[in-house]
Amino acid sequence: MKDVEKRFNVRLKYNVDTVGKRLPHADFRIRPYSIEETLDNICKYFDFNWWKQSGNTYKIKPYEYMRRHTEDGQKMLTWLSSLYNNKEEWEARRDTLRREMRQRLQIDEYLDSCVKGKKAILSKIRKYDGYTVQNICIETLPGEHIFGSIYTPTSKGKHALIICPNGHFYDGRYRKDQQQRLGTLARMGAICVDFDLYAWGESEAEYPTHQTDRAHVIQAMNGLILLDWMIENRGKQIDMTRIGANGGSGGGTHTVLLTALDPRFTAAAPTVNLASHFDGGCPCESGKPIHLSAGGTCNPELLAMFAPNPVLVVSDDGDWTASVPELEYPYLQRIWGFYGKKDAVRNVHLPKERHDYGPNKRKANYEFFIDVFNLDRSKLDESKVTIEPKEMMMTNLKK
Template sequence: MMKQNIMMALIVASMSLSASAQNNGNQPKTVAQNSYQDHFTRSLHDVMQDVSQRWGVRFKYNVDTIGKQLPYADFRIKPYSLEETLTNICKYFDFNWWKQNGNVYKIKPYEYPRRHTEEGEQMLAYLKTLYQNREQFETRKDSVRKEVRRILGIDRYMDSLVHKKPILGKVRRYDGYTVQNICIETLPGEHVFGSIYTPAKKGKHPLIICPDGHFGGGRYRADEQQRLGTLARMGAICVDFDLYGWGQSEAEYGKNSHQTDRAHVIQALNAEVLLDYMWNHRKDVDKTRIGANGGSGGGTHTVLLTVLDDRITAAAPTVNLASHFDGGCPCESGKPIQLAGHGTCNAELMAFFAPKPLLVVSDGGDWTASVPTLEYPYLQYIYNMYGAKEQVTNVHLPQERHDYGVNKRQANYDFFIRVFGLDCSKLDESKVKVEKPEVLQSVIR
């Protein structure tokens, strides 16, 4: 018996030496197996290193991964899909992944208004099961629009308006158009600040309400003035206004006010107040031609304005519309209006505008890259229910990024020339005077 035990010990020792010799060579070390008892837990850092090596990708982190442990770690790794693997890992920590350029992926905190393109595709497919004809779509539209209004809570604010006369600045005259500042007290002690761009030519003109986006400089930047001044030279009255907590509004509400859900409501309210003023008090407004046009966050509010107000007859949301993105700022998604109707998205909200003329401008460098293959076909499907498929158009700029550059502005010009009969011979941005910010600001008396 003793001889057998000695022989067994020699055999085990020999095997151990052999394994050690192999590990001193080029063979990988054997990693100790985790166990059922510890829920197959591994360090998140180690798991992500393994994933990086397996698929040959790099990760950037906007989250803290130090000390985090992942249970059932190896079971979350799917050898057939990197992205399913990342989803399985990230959801445990309420993270999300986003593909960047090339082989780089960014790991970020979960964002409720931002989803993957595939989720937008699934949402639109689901929505299409809710209506197979125009009548069913109209029923859905009426219900969701009412619920959006309720969730936004705008009627409570509208009922509290003070209805004071606006403060109008001196009319400044330029080549083919004028600019006049406007300030309206909306709620007690609160104001909306904006500017009115008007054609120099007398007569009835279409009106375009222009919510602003988050581009640097706000409504005072050059491309905003160029766009509105050019549209005015061609024959449209245009009105823009400060974002809540930006520009003059920042002095009134404070810098941090923009990062609140109140911004979502007040910006919509301000658009309505300005539209009401122009509608009721400007005799040069043609009430049959009312437009909405803005980019980025201004595009979000262009969509929202069409949901809230039936007076809008043509709309051009620019570098904004997507089924998988609600808007990354509280001024766009602070109120959960996308929960209306048991779930909706900006593409469906925009589809409620059918069959009126609609232009969607998109590019290849932001979330609107999916528009030509996803949101635009969906909009065509809805417009086709009304026999008006030709009334919705998409200008896609695949080589461009998120801005309000000249090609985006040109798409806006072409659209409003067509639907509002503007004078294309006046299309010359070089004729627009770019004013200093202080000139565009109102003086409260």
């Protein structure tokens, strides 16, 4: 490998143990015209993979089933696109995909096992400028709970409802930018509901670890249970034609999943997550083998199942979503085009930004929901949102 570094004038970093490993016919594996083909030939013998980083640096890592190179994503989308050339062919594929995906996720088995008729535990309502916040806790499976927050507009009438799954950003649903986004959407006229990841926040006490494929189905189940509860208990406040899903990173992955699972959603804004070459780096996003459904799929095809409803995909150059404008977005436009709704799928790409839920990403979300859900733009002011301490947002079930 030192010879490879010198020959190609690159730097190799390692996230694998190479001590004592020997490579047969090593010199013959070198391709003098391509560092990347050379690394392919070396890495595949040990079930390693390489990843290009900044400048001339490459990192050698263990094989990851959920992560591929951008070129692999392009090949996947090309293959998928060859399977359908019109709405009828696409919908036949979509129906097969939905059926197999539900089976592989095991979502119906979990939903059938849920506690029936259990009442939610609700905190006192906290009143702020144009919205309120209330903690919610629901027992789902025996001894297991959803812990979340409901942000409600103080304005009268029926409101949009947005389910907001969380990603792996530090501090989860308690963090400042999460409260800013949900509070602002509530001020503008949307009821927003978020909830802890599996084994994060308050639910950390109920599970041994987040790193399990069980998190994949539980988080999806929790989103659907909250949707059901809100409709059953707050239905008079909700406009059923305006049901949204919105989340970033792993929350964006679950935004896509929720739209594929439940036809009641009418708009979605997955943020800094979508790629054809990355299924999600945590078992809560890719632990169940849903991407093997219908002979093989990827997150853009799962999102395409939501066509022709309005969708916003937010991407940037600082993470795996850098390929969206040239790769995933044209694929989505083609599917929406089968319905004559090509303009209903949108992409806001932020080339100078990295993987976060910063102001420009939140602004893109606001503009989208203002448009598709007719929210009140005059209430778009994040400075009016009160940032609550974590302790205030917790149910403290064991007290």
